[in-house]
Amino acid sequence: MERAEAGAAGSSPGALGPEEPGGLPWFHDQVVPAGSSSSRVIVHVDLDCFYAQVEMISNPELKGKPLGVQQKYLVVTCNYEARKLGVKKLMNVRDAKEKCPQLVLVNGEDLTRYREMSYKVTELLEEFSPIVERLGFDENFVDLTEMVEKRLEQLQSDEPSALTVSGHVYDNQPINLHDILHIRLLIGSQIAAEMREAMYNQLGLTGCAGVASNKLLAKLVSGIFKPNQQTLLLPESSQDLIHSLNHIKEMPGIGYKTTKRLEALGISSVRDLQTFSSKILEKELGISVAQRIQKLSFGEDNSPVTPSGPPQSFSEEDSFKCSSEVEAKNKIEELLASLLNRVCQDGRKPHTIRLIIRRYSSEKHYNRESRQCPIPSHIIQKLGIGNYDVMTPMVDVLMKLFRNMVNVKMPFHLTLLSVCFCNLKALNTAKKGTIDYYLTPSLSTTSRSGKHSFKMKDTHMEDF
C-alpha cells in the first residue's frame, strides 16, 4: 500500500531520555492508574468512500473510472475519481451527470454486501482490541489504551526507531519523547498504521485513521488528511483543532435541531459556545445536552468507547409512493422476506416487530410514525427453521399495525415503508434451575409436550 505520509516532524528515533539504573526506559514508572478515565488512547478508523470501494472490489473493471453509488435519484457516495470531476456526496443524479457525463453509476439500494464488509472490518479491528464501537457502516472507534500500555512494558530502549510516529502529526507539532502522553499516543499511531495495513492486506480496503485522547478529537483529526492517510493529535494542539471548525454544526454530537436552537441564541462558532453562559444554556437545552455540548466545545469528551457487539436491530426500508393497502402489503412482504433471511443468519430471535411509515407532506422535515408489538411466541419459535410458515402470520401482524396507523378507508399517500426487528434475544440463554428456565415455554415440560402454549405478557394484536 502506498504511504503518502512521510515520517512525522519532531520524531527523532533513538532520542530516548536518560535510562534508569536497571536499563529500563525512563517512562516505565510513569504509570497511569488502571481503569483511569484520564489519558486514553483512542483511534477513529474511517473507510474511504466505503460503498464505492465495495463496488470496485465486486467489479474491478470499475477501478480507475469515476464511480457513483446510486440510491433512488441520489448519488449517495462516489470514488475519488468522481470527486475530482465535481461529484459530491448526496448529489442529485441529474446534477452529477451534468457535472460529470462519464460518471458510472451502480445501484446501492441493497446494503447486503456493504453490511457484510462492514462487519468484516469491525471484526478485524476487534482482533487488535475487543473495545470497538461502530458508527454507521464505515467508521469504528477503538480504545487502544490497554494495548498501548502493554507495548510500553515490552518496549526496549535499544530498539531502533521504536519511537517513530506513524503518519502525520496535526499542525506538525513536535513530539516530546520525554512526555509520556506523547509517547503513548505515538504508540497508538503505530497501532493505527498496523490496523490500516491489515484492512488493506486482508480486505482490500483503504481508510483514514485519527489518534487522540478521546472519541471527539480522534474523529475530528481522522479527517484532516484525506484519502488513505492517518493523523495523530497531540494534546497541545487540541484547541487549534476544535477552533479550525468553521461552525458548531461541524461538531459531532451537535445535530440539526441543536444547531438551530443554538443559532437562535446567537451561537455559531465553537468559541461562541465555549463562552456562552452555562446557566442560560442549561435552561434552553436542558442540563444534559447543555453540559455535554459545552464540554464538546472545549474538546472534552469523556464518553467511553462502547463495544457495539452484534446489532440491536435489523431493518429494511424502501422509499416509494404508496396510496393503497395492496401496495403496502406487497412492499411489506418484500421487506419482510429479506429481514427473515437476515434474522435467520444471525441466529438470535427478535421479540418485537415494528412498522414505520412516512406520510407525504409538503413541509415537515422529519416525519415518521411507527407502531410496534411483541412477536407472538408461536411465531418466534418457528423463526430459525421454516422461513415460509412465518411469512403469512407476520404479514397479518404487520398489516394490523399498518391499519392502526393509517385509516385505509380514507385516501392516504405514503412515501416510505420500513419493517424493523428488534429486542433480539439469544436462543438458549435460559439455564436449568433458573427462573428463566421455568418461564421459557420452549424449555418447560408443559410446553415441550406441545399441547399448551402459554402467553405470558405478550400483547396480542386482537387488543387493537
Next chain:
DNA sequence: TGGGGTTAT
C-alpha cells in the same frame, strides 16, 4: 436526501 443504525426521554 437514502437506507440504514444508536441512545435518551
Next chain:
DNA sequence: ATAACCC
C-alpha cells in the same frame, strides 16, 4: 412512540 443523534 417519538425525538435526537450518527453515517
